[in-house]
Amino acid sequence: MTPILSKTDAGALVNAARIRRGLTWAALAEHLDAPLVWTTAALLGQHPLTAVQAKAVCELLELEDAVEESLRLQPSRGTDPALMSDPTVYRFVEAVTVYGPALKELIHEEFGDGIMSAINFNIDIKRRPDPDGDRVVVTFDGKFLDYKW
Amino acid sequence: MTPILSKTDAGALVNAARIRRGLTWAALAEHLDAPLVWTTAALLGQHPLTAVQAKAVCELLELEDAVEESLRLQPSRGTDPALMSDPTVYRFVEAVTVYGPALKELIHEEFGDGIMSAINFNIDIKRRPDPDGDRVVVTFDGKFLDYKW
Amino acid sequence: MTPILSKTDAGALVNAARIRRGLTWAALAEHLDAPLVWTTAALLGQHPLTAVQAKAVCELLELEDAVEESLRLQPSRGTDPALMSDPTVYRFVEAVTVYGPALKELIHEEFGDGIMSAINFNIDIKRRPDPDGDRVVVTFDGKFLDYKW
Amino acid sequence: MTPILSKTDAGALVNAARIRRGLTWAALAEHLDAPLVWTTAALLGQHPLTAVQAKAVCELLELEDAVEESLRLQPSRGTDPALMSDPTVYRFVEAVTVYGPALKELIHEEFGDGIMSAINFNIDIKRRPDPDGDRVVVTFDGKFLDYKW
Amino acid sequence: MTPILSKTDAGALVNAARIRRGLTWAALAEHLDAPLVWTTAALLGQHPLTAVQAKAVCELLELEDAVEESLRLQPSRGTDPALMSDPTVYRFVEAVTVYGPALKELIHEEFGDGIMSAINFNIDIKRRPDPDGDRVVVTFDGKFLDYKW
Amino acid sequence: MTPILSKTDAGALVNAARIRRGLTWAALAEHLDAPLVWTTAALLGQHPLTAVQAKAVCELLELEDAVEESLRLQPSRGTDPALMSDPTVYRFVEAVTVYGPALKELIHEEFGDGIMSAINFNIDIKRRPDPDGDRVVVTFDGKFLDYKW
Amino acid sequence: MTPILSKTDAGALVNAARIRRGLTWAALAEHLDAPLVWTTAALLGQHPLTAVQAKAVCELLELEDAVEESLRLQPSRGTDPALMSDPTVYRFVEAVTVYGPALKELIHEEFGDGIMSAINFNIDIKRRPDPDGDRVVVTFDGKFLDYKW
Amino acid sequence: MTPILSKTDAGALVNAARIRRGLTWAALAEHLDAPLVWTTAALLGQHPLTAVQAKAVCELLELEDAVEESLRLQPSRGTDPALMSDPTVYRFVEAVTVYGPALKELIHEEFGDGIMSAINFNIDIKRRPDPDGDRVVVTFDGKFLDYKW
């Protein structure tokens, strides 16, 4: 009897296989017919895959059954705090630190007392060409939930 | 000789006057002819206002000169960590925690080694009507910067 | 021009007036015709009151207009971490620490991948007589939200 | 001579065997004729099992003796802080943060100076059907203990 | 309308009056006919006094009514972490750090799975003469509570 | 050449052997003719054993020489902070938090400016029968040390 | 008798007077005939000024004697951690985080085992024109100190 | 299928091979025809190497393919906080703590509201001979980025 491979370890194996085969995350998302950010996050361990999805990934990447089993596992979501200070991730943290209180004011002004759900939620990333340098455009899209007793 | 009113205190006075006059942040943004999130963040102390902007706000809200002087001050940006656990702000923190590593992978895949700037950057918030409940749509839009020696 | 009284200060004034008049939180909840925990939390600064509610409280307790204005204010929710180690509060923290992972497993087993909302949510407290010592019964009741893209 | 398998490792083996056999936590609780949350928490390492219970679990799941020995071990209770920020667990943390001071006020009002025990304590979770979306209902039920010299 | 004097401030006033009058904590405890550690802790803000006790203290020390009102208040218990590193307090912290796991083992061995209550609990301090130097003897005395569902 | 077995690992092996042989800590203390809390703490790694004591323990429990060598090692004292939040240990932490400042006042009142030593120190635990439930009685007994230049 | 004005407060008064008079830090440095970064840091409270320097600053800015007295005070150096996350300051923190271990390797390779002094040390900042955008050039210049017994 | 060797492990292998062959970081930088600090940081895991660079390093140092694969990997940048208190690294932290606010003032004075980029950025280290002891001269050179919406 062995424990199930951790989702962190499974994600590392998926990523290794992906890189060695020269596949992009976009290719994996297309293969799964799933959104790009969802697919990447899920394979890195933040969402469970369905049995069909896990099988499709592992067949494509020729990964063993233990990876497939792990990918289907319910995750404990979150990120090692050490990774949050990587500059590419940290800029998002900084933006939330600088603009968080303003976003809160504007959500209350527009919708009333409540929040943007982070569960009934999706996120997308696009490149927008710009003559002064292309831009990273990330959209957070969550259902408004009002405080309700 | 007195020190300059802190931007936190100035922001509290702006907000008090805004509420007492029944004005929205959107109205203030329109008055300044400036973006909505920028205006809100700036008045809460995260950006300096120009002399013209500071004067326009203080005249509209009948605030004293000390507020005007403070609004023009260069800020130390950031948020009291205690406010980051307010649920409306925290959902953004959680989204960055859950999706940050995936966004990092996809920025590198699409643009190469680098970051989304949080300086050459703007942010927008919209309501998107949805039959299952309207949605909060927040767009982060920053110039890609590549690691360059 | 003065800033709006902080909700912490307003809550301290409400509580002082409540104690000096010998009124219970239950009496205030009844006066507002609102749930007991909601009323207590709101008056301590965790929920905004409507104009009618704020007026009703301040008239009953003979509090000045500044308190009424503050009670209507949108709060930044949360608790000073120092108060979380008070033994009466800490037992709830301990229970979540000991049983949190089990609750997570059971939510996923019964409902699928998702959370109990803390927004579309109410909480109740009751005394249950027991020959071995009466019991504190606290019920958390939140809508299930599934991860949905 | 080998040390006793850690309860974390034993819990991971129980969970792996449970998932591979397609068994629910509810089925394990029924098999042990024990409360649902207690069973789940105990198998995850938060309570010791009796010799009979440990044997029953390991026979059902065909786990080796080392697991049985570990399940009977007295635990060090608590949760890796990293798991407390998983969104499904965090909503309980948030609820305690928002409502903790109110619960404290109401315990003192109803019972006097004291606490809800987290030891002479049980916890239950139910699904409550609701046309607006089913609800997660979690009940904390602990004996009141008054400060007594 | 004024808020109630904080228990920290009330404790500082009690202590100032006590020192200026040359009274010991033991004298105050005798005056209240209450245990020594309880009295000291209560006057420093860790326990509420009854109306009779608060009146007795304030009459003895000629303190104003605001102190009396504060002493009767339900406390938020705990200590500023900065005070925990004072050497006289820290030695208790160190003892718990060094011997805590052993005490846990021995409580479980003698009583079973449970805890020493810190609520149904008293504490006493004595001087024990010793030719090699007198000794501080502190006794923690709490009811055993077993984990019980 | 191998490093000396860590005292944590040695303690885990002692404990495993103790449990498998059905021996209590009290039996081990009696075997060593040493105080109960000292013995338990020492075997868990908080005190060095003499060569004679280490040999006696390892012969009784049939442990290998590497354990004996480790038990004699000078320890780095202290406890993994994660274990301090185990409820059975935490109640001692809580008691020190609630009563620490009072103990400090009373040590100064009775002895003058100084501390209770945590080095020239012993600690004892007893069960005291009580019709309302037996009690855990823990005595800290340390030499008074005055600040002396 | 009054305490000496804190250097933080003195710095805030200097800065307020500087801004109100439209003076740059460079102008103050020239007035003192002192290096630019040194002057700015000193006036913000990180270095003591000589009596002559403090007098010169306060005469120029028409500040009261209390400021002059404070500027001459020996500082406790360092920065409120909250200010270290301001984006303009944080980029220096990030650079040290990313390149610190490499700088350490190269100091050891070039100089041997030791450090760059932060005491026998100066720092300069320049603008370097660049067609792709002007550059901030900051030079740390410290004496090498080798570990020497 | 194996995961990719971590960049930390790869860096340790590069460093071991470098030391055993008696090669300096400067020699490696020359071999790669790349800047000195960049090369050292990259080989320690802070920058990805191109395929050509990774091959050149591994051939020179006779390292296996797994190291080459790892060196090409996109890093998560940052340093174990434990290493930031090494005295040689800490002096940089201290300098930023003492001079950070002054640098911020001077960047704003010279360039306006913005930052020194840590991405479009390079860093250099030189020895400057000095009769009073040679000096470590480290230059941070980053593009100015202004806050721009």
Next chain:
Amino acid sequence: MTPILSKTDAGALVNAARIRRGLTWAALAEHLDAPLVWTTAALLGQHPLTAVQAKAVCELLELEDAVEESLRLQPSRGTDPALMSDPTVYRFVEAVTVYGPALKELIHEEFGDGIMSAINFNIDIKRRPDPDGDRVVVTFDGKFLDYKW
């Protein structure tokens, strides 16, 4: 009724008066006929003064009675953590970090299992002339205390 002036505030007043009168700490120590480090630490709030000492200081510095009362107060010892990163203080922290484990080994080797007391303890500071630059010589002198049951 007023609380006793805090020892921090009293220390700030002593220091202000000392500086304004041009007196050194050494002069104060001589005036009290007490050791230099003890005197400085005591006046900064780390030791209580006797009535005679407090009177002598306040007469010399013409300080009001409230300061005298405060100086006699039993302190809560310790330092604001923010001050521990001041470079002059931090070098002591660093030395303890680098050499602490070695000192522990050598205390055990020379004295057996125990500690250097920080209570029966004194500390002295001297200047030692040296042609390569004078040296700061600080001596910690504490009684050895062995672990004794």
Next chain:
Amino acid sequence: MTPILSKTDAGALVNAARIRRGLTWAALAEHLDAPLVWTTAALLGQHPLTAVQAKAVCELLELEDAVEESLRLQPSRGTDPALMSDPTVYRFVEAVTVYGPALKELIHEEFGDGIMSAINFNIDIKRRPDPDGDRVVVTFDGKFLDYKW
């Protein structure tokens, strides 16, 4: 290809061999003809040994080449924070906490604005016989460095 043995692991092997051979740190220091504290700290991983020293230690203790290679390695200095709370080490931390600000005042008074170097620095430990109990005498001896631009 293998990485170099970590200095922590090398130190553990040196210590194991030292204990098994019944050698004191003083004997090792004498063998190396080096200062006692330096030798102990260096072998525990805080200083690099020369090739000659490393060889001499490893021959004496019959340790393998990998240890010798590691002992010559440049260290990352510092101590696992967990070890700083060991009582024998903590007393030094406590002394710095209680006396740090006084030492800072006296260094400035005697030498001017600057620090005691922790690099051009040595430390010694002695036993001083005393009829009231022998004393641990630790001397910190560092070059004074003044702030110099």
